Amino acid sequence: MLEGRWKMVIIFHLFARGVLRFSELEKSIPGVSQKMLIQQLRELERDGVVSRTVYPQVPPRVEYGLTDWGEAMCPALDALLEWAAMRPGRAANDAKSG
Amino acid sequence: MLEGRWKMVIIFHLFARGVLRFSELEKSIPGVSQKMLIQQLRELERDGVVSRTVYPQVPPRVEYGLTDWGEAMCPALDALLEWAAMRPGRAANDAKSG
DNA sequence: CAGAATCCCATTGGATACTG
């Protein structure tokens, strides 16, 4: 359910910065295409991780944020990041090649 | 780095059951092909999550287990599982259709 | 601005056969 090239990145941004507009996410995530962004957002919405709010105005304004359940994921995400940071052999070990 | 259809499943089994042989993993994970199993195991090994031990004998015996760092992932994995279990609207909410 | 539709390629993943 969290599979997909950009899902974790999206969640991370929504986690760190709160509610974001489509274009804000687009700017915040270099390399993502509109298609991918909307697609992964839809899937996350469908799975109840993110919520989507449309403001009926022009120009269109759509905001994405984490649902309660999505926010509840943060400790897990945090644990995962801490684990990743613990990865051995990253700097002190690599004196050979410069 | 954890992307891939079977990686989480593999890690979960190694986490729950300790060191496992190739064939044991194969039996434990219905639907996985040898190709996928070996491929994902190699990637996990390359990333330092699992360790691979070869016993030079016939018939060949190869055992896979989590590295120290891989084991350190368990709290994070656990947090993720707890989060998944918290998912709302799974049973009590769905009285309409059955 | 936000999103849909289309086309296209690269990667992933699966079935099968073969080897030491």
Next chain:
DNA sequence: CAGTATCCAATGGGATTCTG
């Protein structure tokens, strides 16, 4: 038993174009 090699289908993902 453990792994490799090959072929094939499905999906993932990207560039572009179009719309309200």
